[in-house]
Structures are given as structure tokens and as C-alpha cells.
Amino acid sequence: MKTLAASTAISTSKFLTGFTAIVLGLTIVLGLGFLQDANNTLHNAVHDGRHSAAFPCH
Amino acid sequence: MADFRKLVAISLLAGILAGLLLSVLQHYQTLPLILAAEQFETPSAEHVHDWQPMDGWQRNGFTWLFNGLTGFGFALLISASMYWRDQRDYLPGLGWGLAGYLVFFVAPSLGLPPELPGTDSAELHSRQAWWLFTAASTAMGLFGLVLTKQRGLQIGGACLLALPQLVGAPHPEVAHALAPEALQQHFVLLTAMNNAIFWLALGALSGRLLRKVTFQ
Ligand SMILES: [Zn+2]
Numbered sequence: 001m002k003t004l005a006a007s008t009a010i011s012t013s014k015f016l017t018g019f020t021a022i023v024l025g026l027t028i029v030l031g032l033g034f035l036q037d038a039n040n041t042l043h044n045a046v047h048d049g050r051h052s053a054a055f056p057c058h
Numbered sequence: 059m060a061d062f063r064k065l066v067a068i069s070l071l072a073g074i075l076a077g078l079l080l081s082v083l084q085h086y087q088t089l090p091l092i093l094a095a096e097q098f099e100t101p102s103a104e105h106v107h108d109w110q111p112m113d114g115w116q117r118n119g120f121t122w123l124f125n126g127l128t129g130f131g132f133a134l135l136i137s138a139s140m141y142w143r144d145q146r147d148y149l150p151g152l153g154w155g156l157a158g159y160l161v162f163f164v165a166p167s168l169g170l171p172p173e174l175p176g177t178d179s180a181e182l183h184s185r186q187a188w189w190l191f192t193a194a195s196t197a198m199g200l201f202g203l204v205l206t207k208q209r210g211l212q213i214g215g216a217c218l219l220a221l222p223q224l225v226g227a228p229h230p231e232v233a234h235a236l237a238p239e240a241l242q243q244h245f246v247l248l249t250a251m252n253n254a255i256f257w258l259a260l261g262a263l264s265g266r267l268l269r270k271v272t273f274q
Contacts, residue, residue, distance in 0.1 A: 025134030
């Protein structure tokens, strides 16, 4: 029987490459979806996009 | 590093293309509903001096940009996952697209449906916290349920899928919306459909583009 560890074993460099891509992806998505700025400039720019993607907006 | 650049290039292209598709769908379907709902709103005095994009190309342009950039970000998650698992082609890509739709749209929407402007909601930070918790729990739950072979992990995954829905999303004590209920329902339906198309296109494109490159 294959164990979970054996079936998903990948090299360190491959792990880090994918991990970096995921951190970058999450930073972009969560930044655009969640950041609130004091004078609402960012919020007003992305407002329609957030509402259309089911992000809590305001 | 060479592999990372390839993932970024693939994700950028897939994100822009799927984002364009979503923008066109929204332009004809949901944005008119948002504009219609705004007719029921009276702007609050404190916010009236803040900068806002002008209605028309400027306002739409920011939404198109938002769709392309979030598409890029979401595509990075898909292509990195497929890279880890040595998957390529559009069929496994569709599977990841479906997973993304469930994690980032369906699960959060079960508690906090997409809202038209002018809908009263619970305090923003509590909703954002529930949204994040739900996406994370659903992602881990799907992983346990679908990608592991061990009974215990699969049961744990099913529990993680159910957990945020059992906890429940924060809601205001008295719900009140300015736009008519029919408009809101129409908006939820169209948004669910548009985002499904967006996610499936994003997954299929990412998977197909992965076939074009060889990794080290
Ligand atoms: Zn908003």
C-alpha cells in the first residue's frame, strides 16, 4: 500500500517553487479582495469586482 | 527559478484570458444590476468626497483589471498545485478549476451570498474573517476528501468541509436591503454562473498551457 508521504514526495526545490507561486497568488488575491484603505481609493476602484466575486466588500 | 518564471507566465496568460471572459459576462449581466441597485442608495455624507472612478470606461476598466489580476493570482494557485502533482492538460485543469470555484466562491457564498450595493450586512471584519476561515477549511477539507487515500483523513476532510457552514456566517440582527429582493436573487444566480464559467475556463487554460512547457 502506498502511503501518503510516499505518493506525494517531491524535491525541496520543486516544493519551494510551487510554494512561492502560491504565496504570490494568495497575496494578489487577498490584497485585492480584502484590503481597506483610509480614504477608500482602493475600495472604490475594486468595489464592483469584489461584489461580483462574492468578497465581503464594505 | 526557471520553473517559477514558467508558472508565472502560464498563470498570467490564463488569468488575463479568463479574466477577459468574466469581464465580458459581467458587462452584460451583473454590472447593469449593480448600477440599478445603486439607484436605491443615497450616498452617505462622509464618503461623498472620496475619489471614485467615473462611471463608464474608467469604472469598468478597474473591474476588468481586478478580474485579470485576481485571475492571475488564482491561476498561480492552480498551476503550482498541478506542477507539484506533475499534472498537465485541460482535464485535470478543469478539476482544479472546479475545486477553486468550490473553495473561493461556493463555500463562502453559502453563508455570505454575493450582495448588491445597499444591502445591510454584519460588521465587515467579522465577515472577512469568516470568509477566510471558510476558504481555508474548504480547501483543506477537499484535499483530505479527494486527494488522500486514508479513511481517517477523508473523514476529517468531510468534517472540515462542513465546519464553517455549521459555525455559520455573521449576519446583521435585522436584515435590510434597499434593492428589491428579485434583483438580489437575479444577481446571485448570474454571479454564480459567471464565476463557474470563469473558474472552469481558468483551470482548463492553466492545464492546457502547462503542456506547452517542460520543467527542470
Ligand atoms: Zn464596497
